[in-house]
Amino acid sequence: MTDTQTWRPKSPWLVISLTVLIGGLAIYFRFTQLGHQILIDDEWHAIHALLRLDYREIFLSFGHADHSIPLTLLFKYLTETIGLSEWRMRVLPLLGGLTTVLVAPWLLRPWLRSYEPWVLAGLLALSPILIHFSRYVRPYALTIPLTFAAVIALWRWWHEGGRWPLFVFIPATVIAGWLHPLTLLFTGGGLLWFGLASLKDLLRHRDMSGLMRVVPPGLVTVALSSVLVLPPLLADPHSMAAKTGVDQLQWDTVVWAWELSVGTAHWGMAFLMLVLAVVGLVTALRREAGFVFYWLFLTALASGVVTLLNPAWIHHALVPVRYLSVALPWLLSLIAIGFVVTLRWLNQFNPREYVATVTVVALGLWLAGLVVSGPLLTTYGLVNQFAGAQRYHFDYDYTSNPYVTLLEGHALPQVYSEMMEEPGDWLIIEAPWSFESHSTPLVGFQRQHQMPMKVGMMTGLCTERAYGELPYQSRKMVWLFEDFVHLADFPQVLSDQNRFLVLNRRPMYDFVSIPDVMSDCVTKLSMRLGEAWYEDEYRVVYRLPKEV
Numbered sequence: 001m002t003d004t005q006t007w008r009p010k011s012p013w014l015v016i017s018l019t020v021l022i023g024g025l026a027i028y029f030r031f032t033q034l035g036h037q038i039l040i041d042d043e044w045h046a047i048h049a050l051l052r053l054d055y056r057e058i059f060l061s062f063g064h065a066d067h068s069i070p071l072t073l074l075f076k077y078l079t080e081t082i083g084l085s086e087w088r089m090r091v092l093p094l095l096g097g098l099t100t101v102l103v104a105p106w107l108l109r110p111w112l113r114s115y116e117p118w119v120l121a122g123l124l125a126l127s128p129i130l131i132h133f134s135r136y137v138r139p140y141a142l143t144i145p146l147t148f149a150a151v152i153a154l155w156r157w158w159h160e161g162g163r164w165p166l167f168v169f170i171p172a173t174v175i176a177g178w179l180h181p182l183t184l185l186f187t188g189g190g191l192l193w194f195g196l197a198s199l200k201d202l203l204r205h206r207d208m209s210g211l212m213r214v215v216p217p218g219l220v221t222v223a224l225s226s227v228l229v230l231p232p233l234l235a236d237p238h239s240m241a242a243k244t245g246v247d248q249l250q251w252d253t254v255v256w257a258w259e260l261s262v263g264t265a266h267w268g269m270a271f272l273m274l275v276l277a278v279v280g281l282v283t284a285l286r287r288e289a290g291f292v293f294y295w296l297f298l299t300a301l302a303s304g305v306v307t308l309l310n311p312a313w314i315h316h317a318l319v320p321v322r323y324l325s326v327a328l329p330w331l332l333s334l335i336a337i338g339f340v341v342t343l344r345w346l347n348q349f350n351p352r353e354y355v356a357t358v359t360v361v362a363l364g365l366w367l368a369g370l371v372v373s374g375p376l377l378t379t380y381g382l383v384n385q386f387a388g389a390q391r392y393h394f395d396y397d398y399t400s401n402p403y404v405t406l407l408e409g410h411a412l413p414q415v416y417s418e419m420m421e422e423p424g425d426w427l428i429i430e431a432p433w434s435f436e437s438h439s440t441p442l443v444g445f446q447r448q449h450q451m452p453m454k455v456g457m458m459t460g461l462c463t464e465r466a467y468g469e470l471p472y473q474s475r476k477m478v479w480l481f482e483d484f485v486h487l488a489d490f491p492q493v494l495s496d497q498n499r500f501l502v503l504n505r506r507p508m509y510d511f512v513s514i515p516d517v518m519s520d521c522v523t524k525l526s527m528r529l530g531e532a533w534y535e536d537e538y539r540v541v542y543r544l545p546k547e548v
Contacts, residue, residue: 018118026101026125029380030094030134038385038455038483039086042066043137044435044468046089050076051471061236062181066243068139069232070178083478089137096141097134101125103145104329107152111284111291112337114344120336122367124329128263128375129321129393136388139179140325146176147183147326154190155294158214170221178228185302186326191218193297246312249320256317256395261331265396266373276338277331283341284334299327318393339366383450385483389437391444403437408444410508415534415541416449419500422543426498431456431487432515433504435468441508456501460488462521487521491529491544501529501542508538 039047045067049058058072071092078084101124105117112120124130133141150172157165173187191214198210233240259265262273284292306314306323313319321328343362350358371377379392386392391403398404419426433455434440446453459465460472470479472486485493490501503525505518522540526532533543 018121022101022118022121022125025122026098029126029131029376030097032380033384033387034090034094034135035087036385036452036483037086037135037387038453039089039137039481040386040388040435041390041437043089043388046072046075046137047470048467050079060232062232062239064239064242066239068179069228070175071137071139079477079479081478083480085480086482088480090135093136093138093141094134096143096145097130100130100141100145100148100329104148104333107149108329108333111288112333114340116333116336116340119339119363120329120333122363123332123336126263126367126371126376127328127332128379128396129260129325130328131376132388132393133325138322140322143176143180143183144325144328146172146179147186148329150176150187151190151295151298151326154187154194155291157217158194166217170217170224173221174224174228177225181229182302182306182323183326184225184229185305186298187221189298189301190294191221192301193294243312244309246310247314248310249307250315253315253317253320257321259396260317260321260393261328262335263376263396264370264374269369269373273335276335276342278338279342280334280336280338283337295327295330299324299330302327316394318390339363382447383452385446385453386437386443389443391437404444407438407441407509408447410441410444412445412448413538415536415539416445416451418534419541420449420451422498424498426451426500427494428453429456429485429494429499429501430454431501431503432458432466432518433468434512439509439512454494455484456503457484457486458515458517458521460486461524462487462517463515466515487525490525495544495547498546499544500533501525501544503540503542504538505540506538 042065045063045065048065049063049067049072053061055073055076058067058076059069062069075084075089078088101121104124105112105120108120109117130141130144133144150169153165153168153172157169169187173184176183177187194210194214195218198208198214201207201210258274259270262270264270264273281292302324303320306320311319311323343359346362347358375392375396375398378398379387389403391401391407394403395401416428419428428449428451430442430453433442437443442453457466457469457472459469465471470481470484470486471477472488487501503518503522505514505522507514522532525540525542529542529544532540534541
């Protein structure tokens with residue numbers, strides 16, 4: 001290991017400037033438009049579970065749709081006490097995502113030199129997939145810093161001794177494993193690594209000290225993890241069995257996964273990131289080969305097990321990236337090392353007085369190129385309340401992304417152009433909708449009309465229960481969602497704003513069905529709101545100016 005102080009820039013003003021810049025970028029991309037980002041896709045797994053199950057049932061099942069047990073328990077508690085809102089669901093992933101930007105470079109400081117931690121922090125701050133995890137109500141933004149810290153703490157405990165690393169490793173492993181059991185492949189792999197090293201000492205030198213050292217914390221970790229993970233596995237084995245042996249990894253998936261991991265689908269930039277990662281890997285091997293092989297072993301073990309399990313959707317690149325996301329900070333650290341080492345080598349050919357300028361310009365151009373060639377501007381540069389939709393995270397090459405090529409071929413209906421031309425500020429409320437982003441055209445529609453939206457829930461007026469919708473009234477549950485409104489509350493709801501209520505009576509896609517209650521729903525709304533402003537075979541639109 002290196003001196004832990006060598007990574008700090010000498011100028012305090014430079015430290016402050018880098019901290020402000022990197023922190024500002026991390027905060028901006030994780031918070032921009034987040035207050036209006038609509039819950040979509042897998043974010044509904046927890047809501048569906050807490051609507052159907054009591055606390056015991058949630059604890060004893062991973063669910064057919066794979067909800068995160070502790071998050072679902074927390075959300076159910078909130079709905080029955082102070083109420084559940086979008087921000088209350090998003091606060092933990094946000095904190096986890098920002099923690100990764102801060103903590104990962106600090107945890108790796110013994111293995112990094114010069115400005116490598118700062119470059120790593122910049123890559124973490126601008127990583128599209130990590131930004132997505134931070135904004136998405138799933139456990140990945142939490143499991144990444146927890147498991148990453150646990151894996152490094154275990155290494156330092158073995159090589160440096162002391163008790164404090166175990167006070168990090170054990171609780172971090174147990175919590176992360178409960179949030180997402182596949183993280184145990186990394187932390188369990190760490191215990192296996194040192195267990196094998198101890199077994200080697202036993203066989204070669206008859207030295208049992210290593211085994212006597214690693215077995216007790218290993219048993220404690222396994223016991224505590226089993227208390228939380230085994231009950232749902234034993235009580236509901238079918239929920240996990242139904243998600244394994246379904247799909248197979250493909251070679252194309254590996255290429256897409258690399259693009260998602262490094263944040264660009266541009267072949268030139270993606271190849272540059274690969275070259276920098278190789279340079280970083282070679283450099284890291286020269287510094288401390290054991291630590292590098294440790295991480296390679298953990299990643300290979302987790303990758304191998306995931307591949308053998310053949311889980312559902314594994315051929316979609318986002319799925320293996322999610323399951324192996326713990327390794328993302330390590331991968332980006334290799335790229336950061338490769339960049340600094342390469343730039344230092346190139347600077348030896350520059351006059352000393354130009355080195356600083358060349359360094360700043362090269363870093364700026366590289367990061368700017370990464371942003372421009374990646375999905376950040378496309379995702380967050382427009383009014384976009386569907387930034388969590390699969391469209392933005394399936395494939396960063398939008399010319400071949402099927403969510404774009406197959407689902408966004410419909411031209412924006414003319415009525416939306418007429419709504420855009422109405423004087424003043426108007427809000428569009430769409431009903432019914434689909435929480436599955438591949439089943440709704442609203443993702444592509446908003447990219448074109450650029451008007452703010454909310455989702456209208458049919459429950460309470462058109463039907464008592466609908467999949468992907470919140471119940472209208474409940475004795476126990478309190479809903480405080482801002483981006484969902486109930487049609488039953490019209491015309492009073494949002495009466496201080498100009499509203500267009502769009503009732504979709506026919507789907508835009510052949511594979512999507514519309515509830516049978518739509519005809520009755522139109523009748524009920526017309527009785528409340530009067531004659532429709534616009535009507536065709538696909539939709540009925542009501543124009544509701546704000547009350548003065």
